[in-house]
Amino acid sequence: MSKTIFITGASTGIGRAAAELFAAKGWNVAATMRNPEGSKGYNDQSRVRTYRLDVTDRVSIEAAVEDAIRDFGRIDAVLNNAGYGAVGIFEASTPEQVRRQFETNVYGTMQVIQALLPHFRGSREGTIINVTSVGGKVTFPLYSLYHGSKWALEGFSESLHYELKPLGINVKIIEPGVIKTDFYSRSEDFINSGELPEYQDYVKVVRSSMQSAGANGVAPEAVAASIYKAATDRSNRLRYAVGSPAPWLLPLRKLLPERWFFAIVRANVEKK
Ligand SMILES: NC(=O)c1ccc[n+]([C@@H]2O[C@H](COP(=O)([O-])OP(=O)(O)OC[C@H]3O[C@@H](n4cnc5c(N)ncnc54)[C@H](OP(=O)(O)O)[C@@H]3O)[C@@H](O)[C@H]2O)c1
Numbered sequence: 001m002s003k004t005i006f007i008t009g010a011s012t013g014i015g016r017a018a019a020e021l022f023a024a025k026g027w028n029v030a031a032t033m034r035n036p037e038g039s040k041g042y043n044d045q046s047r048v049r050t051y052r053l054d055v056t057d058r059v060s061i062e063a064a065v066e067d068a069i070r071d072f073g074r075i076d077a078v079l080n081n082a083g084y085g086a087v088g089i090f091e092a093s094t095p096e097q098v099r100r101q102f103e104t105n106v107y108g109t110m111q112v113i114q115a116l117l118p119h120f121r122g123s124r125e126g127t128i129i130n131v132t133s134v135g136g137k138v139t140f141p142l143y144s145l146y147h148g149s150k151w152a153l154e155g156f157s158e159s160l161h162y163e164l165k166p167l168g169i170n171v172k173i174i175e176p177g178v179i180k181t182d183f184y185s186r187s188e189d190f191i192n193s194g195e196l197p198e199y200q201d202y203v204k205v206v207r208s209s210m211q212s213a214g215a216n217g218v219a220p221e222a223v224a225a226s227i228y229k230a231a232t233d234r235s236n237r238l239r240y241a242v243g244s245p246a247p248w249l250l251p252l253r254k255l256l257p258e259r260w261f262f263a264i265v266r267a268n269v270e271k272k
Contacts, residue, residue, distance in 0.1 A: 055108025
């Protein structure tokens, strides 16, 4: 019997690439997204069903989980991928922007996991794959809210992996580097204010280097391949860093004294 993966944020980028890859490997895919009406068709349409799910809307999560279990019989893995970056000047952010960042990236993931746990617990197996980021372990300027959310997700996921292991449920963390997706354009919530001139030179320099990194990022298919590995390698490995700079920057963060590491970040993102 084919296995089934439940994916959040499957409309574009990493989520979509994962949906295509799992379907190509013979899995059923419950591809969830905020606007299924607007989604492009998948290569292997016979294996993919789309469902409406907004991770900030608990009713939509419960409905999508129930419908997917009814349609496919069971769910073997969940990919918590939906997320975006609130990027810019922290002082300029509104309470709504702060709340939405955490409601999407952190509480959204938690709500999806809670909706699926009774199912996984009942079958005494299941794999939870959370997409964090290289930015869940290291930081760059102007990403304070995003990093806050992804660092939270890292700690949450790591602790959860102990608790669920005795129930036969695995937790996996995917840490992408810079990936060429809508993350740096359509999906970004850019936070700035004309009333804060003191920040503007810095914002201009850092934003331009981050945007150009995004434009030269790694293809989302590379992340999809790591997600597939995490879902199928049957190992106890928790973390999968994928896409430059994640696989070398994360070890460097552990090796170098903090101020050397910060100097490297500055030299790379604060250059004019
Ligand atoms: N790109 C990178 O460099 C990078 C690096 C590290 C980690 N990541 C992480 O990778 C994940 C996927 O991002 P991506 O790079 O593939 O960017 P993307 O193409 O912008 O995809 C983001 C996806 O999240 C969905 N989403 C946003 N808010 C949602 C909500 N409230 N409910 C349900 N879905 C929601 C979007 O849906 P809509 O189509 O409806 O907007 C879209 O499907 C994110 O968690 C991101 O933080 C990305």
